[in-house]
Amino acid sequence: MSNNKIILNGCLDQFKTNNELTTNDSKTFELFSLTEITKSFDLTFEDIDNSIVDGGNDGGIDSIIVLADDIYQETVEDLEDIAFSHKTGLTIIISQCKKENSFKESAIDKLITTLPELFNLEKSEDALLVRFNSDIVEKGLLARDAWKKCSISGGKLKVIFKYCCNAESIEVNGAYESKIEQLKELANNLFIGAETDYVNYSCQELLKLYQTHRNQRLSLTFKESPLSTNYADFGIGYVGTVNLSDYKLFLTDEDGTIRDDLFESNIRHFQGMVDVNKKIKKTIINPDQKDFWWLNNGITIIANNPTQVGKTLSIDNVQIVNGLQTSYSIYNNHKGDTDDIRSVLVKVIINEDKETIDHIIASTNSQNPVSAALLRATDDVQRDIELFFLNLGYFYDRRKNYYKNQGKAANRIFSIQTAAQSIESIIYGNPHTARSKPTSLIKDDSTYDRIFDSSKSFNSYLNCCLILKKTNEFWGNLTDTALKTIIANFKLHLSRIATSFILGKSSYTIDELETTDLKTYDEELFGQTVMLLIDAINAYQETNQGANLINMAKARGLTNGITAKLSHKFQ
Secondary structure, three states, rough: OOOOHHEEEEEEHHHHHHHHOOHHHHHHHHHHHHHHOHHHHHHOHHHHHHEOOOOOOOOOEEEEEEOOOEOOOOOOHHHOOOOOOOOOEEEEEEEEEEEOOOOOOOHHHHHHHHHHOOOOOOOHHHHHHOOOOOHHHHHHHHHHHHHHHHHHOOOOEEEEEEEEEOOOOOOOOOHHHHHHHHHHHHHHHHHHOOEEEEEEEEEHHHHHHHHOOOOOOEEEEEOOEEEEEEEOOOOOEEEEEEEEHHHHHHHHHHOOOOOOHOOOOOOOOOOOOOHHHHHHHHHHHOOOOOOHHOOOOOOOEEEEEEEEEEEEEEEEEEEEEOOHHHHHHHHHHHHOOOOOOOOEEEEEEEOOHHHHHHHHHHHHOOOOOOOOOHHHHHHHHHHHHHHHHOOOOOOOOOOOOOOOOOOHHHHHHHHHHHHHHHHHHOOOOOOOHHHHHHHHHOOHHHHHHHOOOOOOOOOHHHHHHHHHHHHHHHHHHOOOOHHHOOOHHHHHHHHHHHHHOOOHOOOOHHHHHHHHHHHHHHHHHHHHHHHHHHHHHHHHHHHHOOOHHHHHHHHHHHHHHHHHHHHOOOO
């Protein structure tokens, strides 16, 4: 075995241990590979796991990721919040991850056959389900819908094919290269006007990505020594102006790209050439007698561990919480000319209190016309849930990737979205709603307030997340591919059924769920929940001829059938 393979196997073992995964070697390689090749997009572990569509009838595709302006889109419902325009950038990433010792032409052959079928806009959902599993159909429909919206609005589409393999290095023959060109030509004819790309990753490339870490401590050089002021014992503030060239350098990574990770806590992504950004661009490229900071509101940064030496301030865990549009405009339009004496106003707040940071984020972004759903993370109840989970050794990810960036185990991190879906499914008995409208659970005030009720038991909330997590693990370890494919869309339903089996009753209270012993939820019990689900699916199909698995998972009728069967079992 080569050195690259030996080292990569060690990295895979460490990845599995650090994230407390129970996956087999193939799935671990898949998760690891997808994590590394999408590192620049700042996806959560849940995003990556959700993107996986492999199994029976997968058309040779292992993962489909849809990004609108670099923001991950989980369902078609998410697209409703996007104002598609000619400024929108849509990226569709189609990946194959094989723990095999060489790159195979057959993998490309499958894509060449699948692509025209999956992205044929005339093919209905039912027609696609004849050939493909429900996971790939659902992700394919999401990609198709996003593609249509982007094309109609005149946006820019990029389609990227990625193939990860356990080969020592990339060694392919002429026939393989020819098939890559055939696939790219097919994609160019299918996605008119799109930019297409194909990338291979062997052990060597995956190791390079794994060993690439962004510098968490950055230095910002001010034009003059920044004004420093303390606010009692609550924090420190630094205020000053920074030359445009120095600020651009601060924003730029070693490879010359902008450090997207600096903006994780910002509410909005770069809005392209909207009117305000056009004006900022014009000001940047046309220097005159007015300094830049006279005309601009400036930048707000949150950080910690400051060290000031003269005009230079070194800080850790940098987050630019206001001034994203200004920052991107400077990065995109300033040439880095050190002779340009113009500057931008920067204030740096040193504070580690999460509640204070939330208030700063909310206040500095209050002028932006954003939906309330984007500000849920700053609600008191969300902070309280986070603290409760933390005290029990789990991590509630109110702000995307906060705990991932701290190196916490992925298997102990739960997002607001996951919590909402598990609570709606298990406590309120509506897995079909959680499955069909996941975004609305957080977006709609009435539903949100019902799900996240500060008077309810937070331990019950945690148990809901843990039941769903165990369900996903048991499902992932199924060896019966056909069965696994059938129930792939019903993990929320299985979690609801499992709770009744754990408690030994068809209906239960939130107080009973609070003190539930989840140790009884094992593979044998999971098998019983699967049997009941299959009975409910068969019964539903008998009275609803032609119903497909995707629609069934979103139908109240199936949930009612499950409830009836649980009532009969535990009568």
